[in-house]
């Protein structure tokens with residue numbers, strides 16, 4: 626499993642895939658990556674320390690992901706992230722979180738007040754019905770203003786039966802309106818029952834990808850390892 630990479634393109638940054646105690650939610654129907662977790666905090670810290678040794682600060686910008694939410698990382702790992710970022714003159718740190726931790730984000734920002742924190746939400750889509758009844762994302766909020774209130778960035782998931790070129794375009798436009806940056810993920814075959822819609826993905830690549838591929842505020846991952854981490 627690759628746990629460190631450098632993103633040279635848009636918003637150049639280093640990225641680390643750390644390991645936490647595990648997603649507390651685990652109900653998203655499309656997701657099987659929450660299995661990258663361990664309840665033993667010491668083992669996680671040992672692994673995370675090794676991964677963080679790779680960080681050089683080349684772009685002074687670090688994205689930290691952990692197959693769940695930042696709040697599931699152990700305290701020692703969180704302290705080490707701060708220490709490494711200070712040592713390497715990193716000014717911007719990106720973390721991911723599920724919406725259920727919404728009310729803990731202000732405190733996290735205080736804790737990381739020496740840095741610019743960019744919080745990324747796993748939103749997947751603004752379409753409430755699709756998100757909650759098909760993807761079972763667990764975000765019981767409809768208002769884009771409220772959803773984006775504490776988050777700077779968002780992940781979207783496209784290429785699933787039930788979505789259309791129009792719904793995708795609408796999500797991207799809303800995403801760019803309500804967030805500083807968005808990350809578009811195309812559904813890849815995994816062990817869940819949610820399957821990629823190949824025709825829709827083809828249409829995405831033909832009709833939507835060319836419009837946004839050079840947009841600095843949009844990362845587009847056609848394969849889920851395109852950032853260079855994961856397996």
Ligand code: SF4
Pocket residue numbers: 648649650651652653656657658659692693723747
């Ligand atoms: S997508 Fe995120 S919140 Fe949903 S089950 Fe997977 S790790 Fe948990």
